[in-house]
Amino acid sequence: MNFKRQLKEGVITNNPILVQQLGMCATMAITTSLFNGVGMGLSVLIILTCCNVAVSAVRKFIPDEIRLAIFVVIIAGFVTIVDLLLQAFIPALSESLGVFIPLIVVNCIIIGRAEAFCQKNPVGASFVDGITQGLGYTVVLVIMCVIRELLGSGRFGGGLIDLAKGITLDGTGTGIQLFNSDYGASILTLPVGGFLTLGFLFAAMQAALKKSAKKKAAAAKTEEKEDEAA
């Protein structure tokens, strides 16, 4: 399996959020600080990878009619493990993400990948798919966080980065204040900002994909012409 191709698919051409349009609730809800975004992204990456491997490993023994129920039980098991680990080792993250960690169970990305990819592919490819799709998810979350935090309150890396202490894992980092928060558009840190930021990101992605498709079509056309000329 080609790792580079899968990576490109997961992060750009088949991005779980911006192209497959899955798992948007958490994307809009928790992207208020970089700490939340990175934490949520990595949690989903770990859960997705574990679930992909598990589903792919048992894919030949599962009767087709009850496969969804089995997937859900596998996913809920891994989500519970990660939830408990976070409560034990990074309690600040568990507190600030709140109900959205257990809600990863019904995050369509994970069940979507199980259904669309792991059912048909061997363990190794599913493992890589979990990592690349998880990375694609994390990248979008981080972009959302950076935009909302920077424009909303003039900060970068809230909770995660502290000028005095370096990287903090207890959520106390004050971030790097780039300009006075009074001048920020505080609407972006509110729920409305989640909808607006994701809407504009989607639009940008659609425009970019359309442009590259056009370019490819144009390139194909010129090649055809050259062939004909030859």
Place this chain on the structure above:
Amino acid sequence: MSVTKLLEIAIGAILINNFIFSQFLGCCPFLGCSSKVDTATGMGLAVVFVMGLASAICYVVYDFLLVPLGLEFLKTLAFILVIAALVQFVEMFLKKAVPSLYAALGIYLPLITTNCAVLGVVLLNVQNNYNFLGSVVYGITGGLGFMLAIVLFASVRERIAYADYPECFEGFPICLVSAGLVALAFMGFSGMQIF
């Protein structure tokens, strides 16, 4: 729980902390099933029904089964199984008893299992320590809030069809942006003191 407390939960769930516009629970069906007012109403009704029932059953399962056995950490797993079974059961019941409603809801009924508003409401019931009556009221009114949001938004979307917007906003992005504007209107309720 006193009546005023229940009223506070109800108004909070419908307007102030609306499930979609301020808590972001249930966005997928909200964006997926809101292209027509009719389907939005059907989806909303089904969600009210399932959220109310799930709140009641999950309260019983948590307080009389998981807590006495010391298995609170399994709540996510237990709740999702209860919800999946419940949705399946409701589907079978409606098919036999009220076939007209079953036909109207169609594909949306099984999809409620993966609606994060349903799992969200039962988890929030536990987190907020609501008693049985409080849980049921929160479940039903949370569903009503979802229904209000999805019906309002469906009427907005019927208008968008005639609007003129940039080409790259075609489809999904314009929905998100207009949902943001509806959420802005709902922000007018935030900070409202009831009693």
